[in-house]
Amino acid sequence: MNSSGCEIHYVDSHTEGEPTRVIIQGGPELGDGTIRQKFDRLRKDSDTFRRSVIKEPRGYEALVGALLLEPSESSAVTGVIFFNNIGYLGMCGHGAIGVAVTLHHLGRIELGKHRFETPVGLIEVDLLGPHEAAIENVPCFRLESRVTVEVEGIGKVTGDIAWGGNWFFLVENSPVPLSSNNIGRLSDAAGRIRKALNRDRITGADGAEIDHIEFFGKPISPQANSRNFVYCPGGAFDRSPCGTGTSAKLACLAADGKLRPGEQWVQESIIGSRFKASYRIDHSNQVIPKITGRAFICSKGVLLRQPADPFKNGIEIGEATPRS
Ligand code: PYC
DSSP states (O other): OBTTBBEEEEEEEEEETTEEEEEEEOOOOSSSSSSSHHHHHHHHHHHHHHHHSSSSTTTTOOOOOEEEEEHHHHHHSEEEEEEOOEEESOOOOHHHHHHHHHHHHHHHOOOOOEEEEEEEEEEEEEEEEEEEEEHHHHHHHHEEEEEEEEEETEEEEEEEEEEEEEEEEESSSHHHHHHHHGGGHHHOOOOOHHHHHTTTTTTSSGGGOOOOOEEOOSSTTTOEEEEEEEHOTTBBBBSSSSSHHHHHHHHHHTTTTTTTTTOOOEEEOSOOEEEEEEEEEEETTEEEEEEEEEEEEEEEEEEOOOOOTTTOOOTTTSOOOOOO
């Protein structure tokens, strides 16, 4: 290490507006094993890495990080762990599309089908062009339908609980009009709903926290079936239609018999960008969503963490200024 400290090499992209920072060099040493085991070690022993990459002054709230790692599955071209401003994501749909486009930009993969190993399982990625990829997600399902919760300042809110690679509470009729002028009000409503779910101990399977809230309404584009707003665990909103959120939606549509296998669903985001989505049923009768979207490279470079920098591990808003 010199006065520049450790160097972290990255490529930034956006997938339908939602940013992904792919770490291609300079991540922590996580030993051998599966991506799930490396994920557990990263969370337990090296969380300063996540904070320094995502939080200000090197990152920002909306950014999702993707740490590339050696996969344990021989069929996978890479292992990947996704993380955000407050923690880690089991899977990330927009992020997986961003990783595929980034690997192609770096000359590491050709167009065509590939597999990525994630902490929640293997996903299939079909790189359709330099700026477009389709991901086949892990099996997704609806856990419960029409769950009603009393929310402070809003009243009763009813939604479905579904797994799309992360846990979602899906509210069919948004309590606030779905306009990008209303991001503050939408975020406030979603935050209150998440608080009410926690208060009433309404969870995903095995007591898992429902950390994503998703609102739906009528789309603006005639080419879309629905518009959404997705509130992410750290308080940011998803600029894209959210890959795992769209997967959770497909699981609900399939459970309600409203979308057949192979039929297309176009999900519009709060900023008007779109994912094309469909699903198939696998041999064990599980819903396997496919999400197609575009990603573009925005920048690449090197993050520096100088040893003397009091904010080399990111700024914890609400915490006292660190002293050396
Ligand atoms: O695309 O799955 C997604 C996602 C999750 C959180 C932000 N984006």
